[in-house]
Amino acid sequence: MKTRTKDNVLKDEECLQIIKKRLSRDKMEDYSLVKYELIPIDGSSGFMGQYFTLKATVTSPSSDTKNINFFAKIPPLQTSPLFEFNIEHGSFKKEVDLYTKVFPEVLRGLEQYNIPECFFAYGGDVIVLEDMFPEGYTMINKHIPFDLNHCRVVMKTLANFHAKSLIFEERDKKKIHDEFSHCMHETLFPDKEEGRGRKMFTAAVRGVVSMIDLLGELNDAEKMKFKETLVELSQNHAKKLLPSMRYKNVLCHGDLWANNILFKYGDEGRPDACCLIDFQLA
Incomplete structure (x- = not known):
């Protein structure tokens, strides 16, 4: 059709x-x-x-x-x-x-x-x-x-x-x-180096990291630590979404x-x- x-x-x-x-x-x-x-x-x-x-x-x-x-x-x-x-x-x-x-x-x-x-x-x-x-x-x-x-x-x-x-x-x-x-x-975050899903995720992380500077209650050192933690957590995100080999899916x-x-x-x-x-x- x-x-x-x-x-x-x-x-x-x-x-x-x-x-x-x-x-x-x-x-x-x-x-x-x-x-x-x-x-x-x-x-x-x-x-x-x-x-x-x-x-x-x-x-x-x-x-x-x-x-x-x-x-x-x-x-x-x-x-x-x-x-x-x-x-x-x-x-x-x-x-x-x-x-x-x-x-x-x-x-x-x-x-x-x-x-x-x-x-x-x-x-x-x-x-x-x-x-x-x-x-x-x-x-x-x-x-x-x-x-x-x-x-x-x-x-x-x-x-x-x-x-x-x-x-x-x-x-x-x-x-x-x-x-x-x-x-x-x-679907959204496949384990691929290229593709729209990867680009969307990377842009989202960058956007959130940039907004940390707007948190007035944090000093510069705290903001830097927050950014580093966020970037670290975002690494290998696709692998974290794979089916668990230990727990029920x-x-x-x-x-x-x-x-x-x-x-x-x-x-x-x-x-x-x-x-x-x-x-x-x-």
């Missing part, structure tokens, strides 16, 4: 397949499809990918008209800073492999909505997931630090997510890194920040659940 663009995200038969799979999950077998459309999500495309909402309207004899939404994404535009990064490291295809090959095996039995359900994925071209916003999940302001309640919810979800790797290895008598080696490689998200965590709130406005999204750097 040709590379998908904003004008060619999904074929008609693929849209019908996605809708049918969702209705089957909801045990809604007797239905009539009224309409469906694919709508670009304004203001969010162009960095990690191009994003769309697939909207469908269906009816059935036993219920009123029902609207269902899906979240779809394709790789970033050629003008995006991450276009070449995706080509070099295959980050989009890795996420497709995770949703289609790894998660169905490793995350079996995971509590509903810890991650979105995948309804369609194809090669390194497109992923279609459940739209979590109609289920009550929302993205919070990334500039506001998490309070203790948000941290508790995230840690509980991560504990469940990480525990599934341990359960998989114990249950199936397989090593997760051996079984899924094709998508368990380090688990599948990690790899890019866990505010925009990749959706929260759901209870009646009192406190978070009671969260959902992890965007696994291109897992």
Whole structure:
């Protein structure tokens, strides 16, 4: 298939397949499809990918008209800073492999909505997931630090997510890194002397080192010691990310920040659940 663009995200038969799979999950077998459309999500495309909402309207004899939404994404535009990064490291295809090959095996039995359900994925071209916003999940302001309640919810979800790797290895008598080696490689900081990942990391270290000079509470000797320690810790960083030969290894998200965590709130406005999204750097 040709590379998908904003004008060619999904074929008609693929849209019908996605809708049918969702209705089957909801045990809604007797239905009539009224309409469906694919709508670009304004203001969010162009960095990690191009994003769309697939909207469908269906009816059935036993219920009123029902609207269902899906979240779809394709790789970033050629003008995006991450276009070449995706080509070099295959980050989009890795996420497709995770949703289609790894998660169905490793995350079996995971509590509903810890991650979105995948309804369609194809090669390194497109992923279609459940739209979590109609289920009550929302993205919070990334500039506001998490309070203790948000941290508790995230840690509980991560504990469940990480525990599934341990359960998989114990249950199936397989090593997760051996079984899924094709998508368990380090994406952002590979062990290469050249490449965008190395350049990004080096620039980040230099930036942090330069900001140490802004710490007015430290004297010159303390600043120098801080810089030396930081540079020392950053050495051989890629090797530190390799699977441990001594301890158990688990599948990690790899890019866990505010925009990749959706929260759901209870009646009192406190978070009671969260959902992890965007696994291109897992």
